[in-house]
Amino acid sequence: MKLAFLYAGQGSQHVGMGRDLYENYPAFRAVLDAAPVDFDLKQLCFEGPEEQLNDTRYTQPCMVAFAAGVTAVLKEEGITPAYTAGLSLGEYSALHCAGVLDAPTAISLVAFRGKAMAEAVVGRPCGMAAVLQLDRDALKKACEEASGLGVVECTNFNCPGQIVISGDAAAVDKAGELAKAAGAKRVLPLKVSGPFHTSLMAPAGDALREKFKSVDFHDMEIPVLFNCLGREMGEGDTIPALLERQVQSSVYLEDTIRRLADLGVDTVVEIGPGKALSGFVRKTAKQIKCYPVETAQELQAAVAALKGESDT
Known part of the structure; x- marks a missing residue:
């Protein structure tokens, strides 16, 4: 088995997300309890209101906290991927999984990103x-x-x-x-x-470039496939430059999935609310087996299945 983690992006969030994981997994609970945000993240995830949860300024830290919590549980279970990637916002969760960003830094960074993206197009339909x-x-x-x-x-x-x-x-x-x-x-x-991943997000890219000067990016422990490339970073690429580019340019998820297949990945864990990425994988590389993980039951089933495959 060659495993990859794929992290969901914005749009799959919903009220109630993570509640059962919080109740059942201390490692998940610890991540959410320590989230460095200026609002009640747990209440917003578990109880809403939906309108606020769908506001990108709040969606982004909620989604990354959710992903980091699930990643912590999987790591505790001894399950780590050979490769990782994410859809748009999910790229930050992939970088956390790869050891580039610790959970508090990833959460606070996307909170900044969400505000910058919202401010880039204020008043523009x-x-x-x-x-x-x-x-x-x-x-x-x-x-x-x-x-x-x-x-x-x-x-x-x-x-x-x-x-x-x-x-x-x-x-x-x-x-x-x-x-x-x-x-x-x-x-x-x-x-x-907002009009995400367009040239209208250039002001957000500028804000992120300045923000990244004060962020400690650690060495990558697991290869990450980047949105704006559809593959691993190349010689001369830097993570801050790729993240600045990502917010204002196209996301090549189909290319990323094809690249994972070329690298021999045969199993994917989709981390985040919903099952959209698993659907994209099935339509792009049918031979890859997918385990979507949103609930405690799905997480328990995925862990059991993945450990069983590792033993065979």
Whole structure:
């Protein structure tokens, strides 16, 4: 077995997330109890309100605390991956798993990131939409044609047949119409609070660049595959530069999954609310077995299965 951890991104959060894990796993509980934030993270995760949980300023630290808690439990069980990656925000959880950031630093860093991303587009109507069953070139052309109405860019290449576009609301709507005319099966608006991974996030990238000057990035203990590359970092790349680039450029998750398969990964643990990443894996590399972990029951089942595979 060659194992990878994949960490969920923003959009999969929901009220109640992590409650049963908190009640059943001391290692998970310790991470949430120590989260360095200026709001009641546990109450927001467990009880809401949903509107606040969906605000990127709060979503990001909640999601990373959840992921770090599950990672702590898996580590305690002796389960560590050969590779790790995450979708967008999940990349910070992957870096925590790899030893680059300790849990408090990762949580406080994404709290800063969330605020910077929210401030980058205050008062600007924006949107994101998932476009189904249209190839990259055709969708890029649709975005180019719609750009007269504002910024609209392809931002998430999730899996074959699913690409997310983001930007100014009018331009996103127009690009969606053009995508349908070009043969897209569906265009689904996403419930998010900003045009993530577009050039509109450049102010957030600038803020992160300055913030990173005071962050202690440790040596990587586990290889991380990076969003903006779709692979491991290369010679000359630095983690701060890649994270600055990530917030304002496309996420290549499909390429990342293909790269994991090329590296021999045959098993993935998806860490975070929901099962979206497992779906992306199945559509991209069917041979990879997935264990989504959101609940205490799922975590217990994944640990038992992974230990059983290791023994065979």
